[in-house]
Amino acid sequence: MEERPSYERHDVLLQGDFVQAPTLGKIDIFHNYLLRTNNLGYIDHFAEASHPTSVAIIDEEKDHRKPQVHQAGSSLLPTFCDLHLHAPQFLYQGTGLHLPLMQWLDEYAFKAEERLDADAELAQNVYKKLAATLVENGTGAVLLFGTIKTETNLILARAMQDAGIRAYVGKLSMDISSRPTYKEASPEAALIAAQDFCKRCHEEVSTVDGHQRLVEPVLTPRFVPTCSNDLLLGLGRLAAEQNLRIQSHMAESHDQVQWVRAERKAEDMDVFAQHSLLTPRTVQAHCTFLSPSELSSLAKTGTAVAHCPLSNAYFSARPFRLREALAAGVPVGLGTDIAGGYAIDIMSAMRQAVVVSRMREGGRVMARDSAKRGSKATDREEGKDVDQEELKDEPLSIDWKEALYLATTGGAVALGLPQGIGTFAVGVPFDAQCIELYRDNAVGIRDVGAVTFFDDPPPQGLTEDMIEKWWCLGDTRNRCGVWVQGRHISMAGMAMLPR
Template sequence: MVSYSLSENAYLKIFFHAAKHPHLPVNGVLLGRRTSDVVVIEDVIPLLHHWTSLSPMMEIGLDLAKGHAEAQEMTLVGYYQASERLDETALAPVGERVAQKIRDQFTDAVAFVIDGDKLGTGEPALLPYLPQPSTSFWRPSIAQSPAFTTGSNFSLAKADSPSRAIALVRDHNLHEKFGDFDDHLEDVTIDWLRNSASLIIFYGISEESRTSPLLSTTMTIATAFKGTLVHCPSLGQLEVLEDHVLLVDHQGFITYVGPADSKASEEFLAKIDVPITTIPSGGFLLPTFCDLHLHAAQFLFQGTGLHLPLMQWLNEYGFKSEESLDSQPELAKTVYARLAERLRDAGTGAVMLFGTINNTANLILAEAMQTIGIRALVGKLSMDISSRPSYVESSVLSSLRSAEEFIDDCRNLVKSHEPHKRLVEPVITPRFVPTCSDALLQGLGKLARDKGVRIQSHLAEAHEEVQWVLSERHKDDIDVFDDFGLLTEKTVQAHCTFLDTDMLSRMAGSCSAVAHCPLSNSYFSEKPFPLREALDLGVPVGLGSDIAGGYSIDIMNSMRQAVVVSRIRDGARKLSDDERSLAVDWKDALYLATRGGAIALGLSCGVFQAGAPFDAQCIELYKESDKGVGALDFFEPQSGITLGLLEKWWCIGDERNRHGIWIQGQRLDGKNTPDHT
């Protein structure tokens, strides 16, 4: 029989969450490890305090929490909630669904409901729920000994945690400093993944402050930055954080962001013993870019044959490049190493890659990205139908077996690294509906569920492709993907230019993301992607270079092209007297290239906040007050970083403005670095 032990850290956080929102439902997840027959719950991550269903924001929060847990070498082991009423102790239906999702990955998952009547008594205020055998129903744990008493399967690591929690709330108001994912969405500086601020104060109050592992981790800062930070926490929001301090720990996670002149910054800086990297007044830190769609092998033919229709281009260049690298491992090593360098130099820190049908070549690709230090979601192509007889998989069974082998081999490739250093992960990749039989798509959908991996493909890309699917499958390709479980919150679909409003609503409802590739759409699709409408409907969207259907690997060009296409669409809208604007501006595009892309990929980067990985690039606009860098010219003295300067860089800046890139806290190149002080 499995038993459960709850650390003091975990109990305090659950208590603080409930105390901060006493009249609202709150929920969160439990983090821990299983050792022998004991599940040790070491930490919790608070999610929401005004939820009503398993919403897209809940899904995003769960994904971020899972990523954080893995980085700490833990796993999600359960769920907790408190209800609006003190006397309500039933596990809500949404709680059952979330707990069951966790149970699908961790068999011995548990759920706790906070017993409001016990919160102020000094007794453990948690009622455990366990799943019923062979069902998805959860019921209160029934045992001879009540939970958290002698002989029970549930115990507290420190028996006095409930009474200490009461004192810390009553006497020190520590719950007021506690934040969940909801709070973070309103204020990105809130450290919802760690909540170190309230716990640091607790350990400072407690007798154990000198030996507290939590306090000691706040002192093991690896890197400190001081200067201007620029990021887009949400669509339509761009923040220029002047004269801020940003601290990064030894695992590459941001531990603190705050104004340099604040008391908290002064206290943190007094405790650390590392050089402070000062960003020059003419520069700033920006999150790295995310490229949601790139055909790695086609980098071999970048900028070639773009006068051809899509299917003809695939036959003459696309398939040929992939086949060449599959048959020549040394060529694959050369091409993929250079591709990784180009991505790094362009400021791309995360990329979703289409590989080839050959596992050896795909592992070379994965290793190239891991070696250079870029986050990469690598897809082994699956296709049992092809117009090129020499480039196709022989059967459904062999294709599925190969896909599964790649998933296992890709994971094994990075298994020896610490969790936070594992930058590469496998992706299920049906090329698109015309190259995949129904049986293959069905098998890939099951494999994605069984292995818990992400999915990528092409959807509604061109008129020729859309019509072929309708004639052969007698349905739209979005229906084909949906029928086989390939349209989920883990899916990224490229292009989507022929999706209508109802189809976009389905994408939003399934939390499936779109890789918007404005340049290649201009070449190979008869319609532009309805970006503004997709964003208004809540579809997760990021940008893709679509090498080699697109000729530029630089996501800055994708940003510019996305705005240009939207302005052309908006011009046509004006001529039709439609009052709703279809345009996006440069700030929207910068969000899509950073935070929007990260969310679409299920990553927690793309923003400067405590708990996020430090994935950043240093951009320099001018060296002296009137001497611009690269293509930027100034004819009067400059001071600081303004929106006007940022827009100028966005329009005409290039690699010459990039003076450093970091992924998970690790610097990737040897370019000029900001000064240490």
């Protein structure tokens, strides 16, 4: 086994401003707080720096170390969660997006995945770069689709563990394929391989201390068109027997949905349900073709949805009913869907989720107004694709605060991360990123990257308006530190000055 890099563990002691989105639409700003972790990476103190206990901690630590103090203009925010990313497709990210889904899979996805399965050195290079890029973009937890070959997926698991990222790695299960050289020999062979991968993936981290075990296996039937009923049935049983996570694609695109209807005489969701693959441990990507009533049924199973707005714009004939899913109680997080989406940063996914939802809201308003006027034909064209459920008075759009929740706390809940991740509280693992909004560069101008402020900072310090500005304009230049389970994993320099 390849020797792992070692690192020393230290308690984290940080002083500064902290931001979180604990519930949908709510933003908390904690001004000048002190946070400390224990040597396992869990927060054991979080209070105002002026609180007597905080003062005592700082006084107690003064002979050994001082708290790292983040300057005004920077803050700490929970890391992002990416609920849907095809690791081998990072190889050709940003190409081939002109094709419909089923054709794109044949001409790009399957070929790239098969190529990595045949070249371990290439796989190692791709996955190490992928891990570094995720950290650079503030992603602390990710749900990954891999390839068919067990050894290639173990390379992926090692790359994520070594980088310090929470990663859920899925070896693809597929016994049907339009590419004859890229499939498993039989349902039985696929099930044996899935079970073997799960066992070996657990063994990969078995020698690591429990709090540092960041990688887990995930059962991954690619989607209904590549999986026989026998394979799906076996995976459902295996998931139940070993309490394993499950991921797949469901009701993603028009051509895919039509294929399932023609070949299986059923809907995607019914096929997964019949084989016990919709569980509280399941994340299904996309779900753009689920109706509001189907989303309500999905909520009862506890299944989460990975919302990938950019990928949906390319490969689905309709957008995901995000507002309806949230109202129904479906756990929802965001996914980049590399390479069906070309942007690996969750910042882009947040912005796109808001844009898509606002376009849906525009369609709802136009359809409702046309319906009230009793208009037909041309007057109703703008709302012709809006269902009757969408003619109600409830808005369909989301705002930036709700998107930030989906990217952090909501994603952590949907992914089943340790309780509390996405927030700052005692007993919660410390997963965070440092965001620098501005520094004094010139008289009257304060900026970092594309985020620029011309006015003096407000007396109260960090505000929601300032966070929104970063949300709209920020990029990797604003990120100056990333921690997962209390370990500082980014290579970026830390911008710290005394207050």
